[in-house]
Amino acid sequence: MNFRNSKLTINEAKETDLINYLSNLGYEPSKIRNNDYWYRSPLRNEKKASFKIIRRLNRWYDHGLGKGGNLIDFGVLYFNCSIEELLQNSSRNFSFQQPKIQQTDYNTIKENKIIIHKEMSLSSPSLLSYLQHRSIPIEIAQQYCVEVRYTWAKKNYFGIGFKNDLGGFEIRNPYFKTSSSPKGITTFSNGNIEVIAFEGFMDFLSFKAMTKNLPEKSQDFVILNSITFFERARPFMENHESIRLYFDRDETGQNYTICALSLSTKYCDKSQLYKNYKDLNDWTMNFGKTEGRSLDLK
Structure with a gap:
């Protein structure tokens, strides 16, 4: 699959209307006050809207995360990707033209919910090609x-x-x-004294690929599916004698790692393995493709 066509420039992405962009992602404002459009944050799970777009500036700010910026800043966090990947792929999904002004009654907006109709074995060529692009073996993903x-x-x-x-x-x-409701963590409990924790399932799949020669149930795992579910995962994690953390190398991931290390000596940071990359999967897609199998990941 070709991931390198229709590439946007950084300036084009920055000038894209954020309200239109979020609408294409399936997010509509919960309320509008003057030039401020308020949303339930697309970056984390919340019930009360604390994510704001300042229309006149075309900038966003998430009060829960204490972060904000332009579309690129948002896209990198939302899609968990690099700037290069965002520029290469986003234009295929969304119209980056300025939206036409429409009169909308936001009091009548209802949340669009994802409805799962069917679960089946992974077989679509585009999905299998995507997994190969992410250096995930098909048999592991399946x-x-x-x-x-x-x-x-x-x-x-x-x-x-x-x-x-x-x-x-x-x-x-x-x-x-995206994700379907209800949101939550994923755990694999095999009765071991050690648990390994990841932010997202792509990192988990990368780890399983790198350690595929180990016995299937020799480790316990927790995948947060959102770093904000760290507290929710603590009871499961701390029921083990040792907790190995493979969190992202971005500011948020590292802040949670530092917090975890301050809570208990059970926690151990393993992200130094991919210190020059944004996460474990990014590392395996690049340097770790061939080197990972020879490393001691214990």
Whole structure:
């Protein structure tokens, strides 16, 4: 699959209307006050809107994260990708023209919910090609993921589905990242004294690929599916004698790592393995492709 056409420039992306962009992602404002458009944050799970777009500046700010910026800043966090990947892929999904002004009654806006219609074995060529691009062996992905067919906003889609403990799915395809309700963590409990923790399931799949020669149930795992679910995962993690953290190398991931290390000596930071990359999967896609198998990951 070609990931390198229709590339945007940084300036074009920065000038893209954020309200239109979020609308294309499926997010509509909960309320509008003057030039401020308030949303339930697309970057984390919340019930009360604390994510704001300042229309006259075309900038966003997430009060819960204490972060903000332009579309590029948002896209890198939302899609968990590099700036290069964002510029290469986003133009295929969204119109980056300024939107036409429409009169909308936001009091009548209802949340669009993803409805899962079918779960099946991963088989679609585009999804298999995407996994290869992410350096995830197909057999590993098929062991832990399914192909889901779902409806959103009265349109049908499909993607790689990774189920959480509550029955919801994290959903990925080459162009889109979303999830179905209910949101939650994913745990694999095999009765071991050590647990390994990841932010997202792509890192988990990368780790499983790198350690595929180990016995299947020799380790326990927790995938947060959102770094903000760290507290939710603590009881499961701290029921083990040792907790190995493979969190992202961005500011948020490292802040949570530092926080965890301050809580207990059970926690151990393993992110130095990929210190020059944004996460474990990014490392395996690059340097770790051939080197990972020879490293001691214990």
